Amino acid sequence: MTEMLDCHESLPPDMDGSFLPQLKAKYESRGADHSTLFQTILGIAQETSLDVALACLERCAIETRTSWLDENLPHLERTADPIDDAYRIFYEAYLGISAPGDGEIVQRTPTRLVTRWWNQCPTLDVCQQLGLDTREICNKGYHKSVQVFLSRIHPRLTFDRNYDALRPHAPYCEEIITLDE
Numbered sequence: 001m002t003e004m005l006d007c008h009e010s011l012p013p014d015m016d017g018s019f020l021p022q023l024k025a026k027y028e029s030r031g032a033d034h035s036t037l038f039q040t041i042l043g044i045a046q047e048t049s050l051d052v053a054l055a056c057l058e059r060c061a062i063e064t065r066t067s068w069l070d071e072n073l074p075h076l077e078r079t080a081d082p083i084d085d086a087y088r089i090f091y092e093a094y095l096g097i098s099a100p101g102d103g104e105i106v107q108r109t110p111t112r113l114v115t116r117w118w119n120q121c122p123t124l125d126v127c128q129q130l131g132l133d134t135r136e137i138c139n140k141g142y143h144k145s146v147q148v149f150l151s152r153i154h155p156r157l158t159f160d161r162n163y164d165a166l167r168p169h170a171p172y173c174e175e176i177i178t179l180d181e
Helices: 013-028 035-047 050-075 082-095 122-130 134-141 143-153
Strands: 103-109 112-117 157-161 173-179
Touching: 013 035, 013 050, 035 050, 035 122, 050 082, 050 134, 050 143, 082 112, 082 143, 082 157, 082 173, 122 134, 134 143, 143 157
Parallel strands: none
Antiparallel strands: 103 112, 112 173, 157 173
């Protein structure tokens, strides 16, 4: 697996230049259609590499999600159950999805939540449109931003995604949140 950048680490030289600001502008104005954003990602990949382009995407996702948390977390109800808080805050409040309408909860214990989502997904749509592999895009571009988000809810929460069960390679995207000891 490719090493991911920490959002506080210095960026590679290719990202310090025009690539990150260029992608950030597209990321912030993407709306429901991610076509322009991903055309920009592919353009950056042609000039550098897909890994550099996805590291820029990852950075944008981390910044957007932490900014949302800075603004909203103090106003959201918290409980003594970090798994429940993670579900409500990340899926319901931030992403606007919930089971059973958008997916299902496959397993729920005090330390583990396994969900399967089949909701509308603009990343899935654009990956299918452009022939990109969702396993690579979601792993390198979005995985760490979810981990950063969940760690802000509770420092012992960890995020994982079953990359063998990810659309369009499966009928759902399976995600796992655990509370580490």
